[in-house]
Amino acid sequence: MRRTSSQPDRTHPRKLTSRALSGRAGRAVAAIALAMSAATLSATPAAAAPGDFYTAPTELTGTSPGDILRTEPMSLTLSIPGTDSPLPARATRILYRSNDTHGRPVAVSGVYYEPTAPWTGPGARPLITYAVGTQGQGDACAPSKTAESLIGYTPPLGLAAGYETPLIELLAARGFAVVATDYHGLGTPEVHDWLNREAQAHAVLDAARAATRLPGTAITASPPIGIFGYSQGGAAAAAAAELHPRYAPELDVRGASVGAPPADLMRAMPILESSVAKGYLAWFLNGLSADYPQARPEIEAVLSPAGLTWLDDSLTQCIPENVARYSLVDSRTWTRSGQTVSAAIAENLVLRALLEQQRIGTTVPTVPVLMTSSTTDDIVDHHQVVQLAADWCGRGASVQLDRSALVPPILHGTSVIHVATYPVHLSRIVDWMTQRLAAIPAPSNCGS
Helix, strand or coil: CCCCCCCCCCCCCCCCCCCCCCHHHHHHHHHHHHHHHCCCCCCCCCCCCCCCCCCCCCCCCCCCCCCEEEEEEECCCCCECCCCCCECEEEEEEEEEEECCCCCEEEEEEEEEEECCCCCCCCCCCEEEEECCCCECCHHHCHHHHCCCCEEEECCCEEEECCCHHHHHHHHHCCCEEEEECCCCCCCCCCCCCCCHHHHHHHHHHHHHHHHHCCCCCCCCCCCEEEEEECHHHHHHHHHHHHHHHHCCCCCEEEEEEECCCCCHHHHHHHHHCCCCHHHHHHHHHHHHHHCCCHHHHHHHHECHHHHHHHHHHCCCEHHHHHHHHCCCCHHHHECCCCCHHHHHHCCHHHHHHHHHCCCCCCCCCCCEEEEEECCCCCCCHHHHHHHHHHHHHCCCCEEEEEECCCCCCCCCCCHHHHHHHHHHHHHHHHHHHHHHCCCCCCCCCCC
8 A cells, every 4th residue: 555645655664755856957857857758738737536536445356357336527638528528538537346466356447538539430439448658656647637637736846747648539539439547556545566467467458348338338348449558558558468368358359559568677677777767667666565575575675775765755756756856866876785776686586586477478469469669769678579579479479560760869768769659650550450440450570
């Protein structure tokens, strides 16, 4: 359990503390964080959902994955009032049953977007289960909260940006029904286990189940489904594609778009640590500590007092604040040994084994996959994506890997390349997904 944005945590093993960011460097990095977080932001304060919406019922044992626990209508900043309903979609905040990484019942929040536009493609209106990219670990970062205003601010550096909401609404404008999960622990009162393979996959697949169980929607009880995600969302989409046959085989999944997935965390962590996003590693370690009892003593043995404070403070942060506070910090100050965090973890057998459990590529998806990546990506290196494609191809999957060098290698390590690559691929992704949902055979370049 952890504190929300307004209440101190009383159950986390270490007391949360705050650190002031100092001077000119802090202001400069904060500006970079703002630029990275979203291309389109609203100055409207974030609307607060009722405090009890995100609190799960005390008893979930009588529920099934995907069952709806609670709903409420919500407004979208990027919408136009219409005579019948707002354009491009009518939004419903949802709380639904899912399973955590150990298969235990949990409540997860998200948003269902009911499109106003008619579906003009063949067959029934499809559903996109959308896996969002990294938001942070604080409850205020949840997409189901930021979708209403696009940006929220808590002084001095507490920013939360709904930077993927415009892309989701673009899909709705094309006639797709969309459901976007917040993931386990983001918004709800547990720790968000960032990049946990099974928890993310469950949240994405159960969001699709939940959407089909909402009354009065424009989708059927068994619509054609596409899985869609980039970055953290790419990893979640990849994991969902892998787990779909055994976890949710009844879902009519037609394809998965997997963009820049951090599939191998042992390879991903050193690269992340050399960028402005080094502070994100705290979110992964906090998730390990919450999910695996054996992890916390090992983490405490590896990290210095400054490192443990970094973990605690990160529990309530979203991307902008995390980047502003930590992008210029030497991460070696966070370990007792003076090594980088990734190097210290790699030498710890317990933590290394837990990282290996999160590896994507050991199970074959049974649906076609489109993988997108920039050859110059500065956050999720291209070779990692190529390796995942090779792993899947070697096990008989249908994979189309699209490489791109359209974003020039500028401001390396600031995430500019990584962030800009997604919209470059977006039109291609939507066209590919539309064809899969129409049951058109998928191309594959596994042999090339």
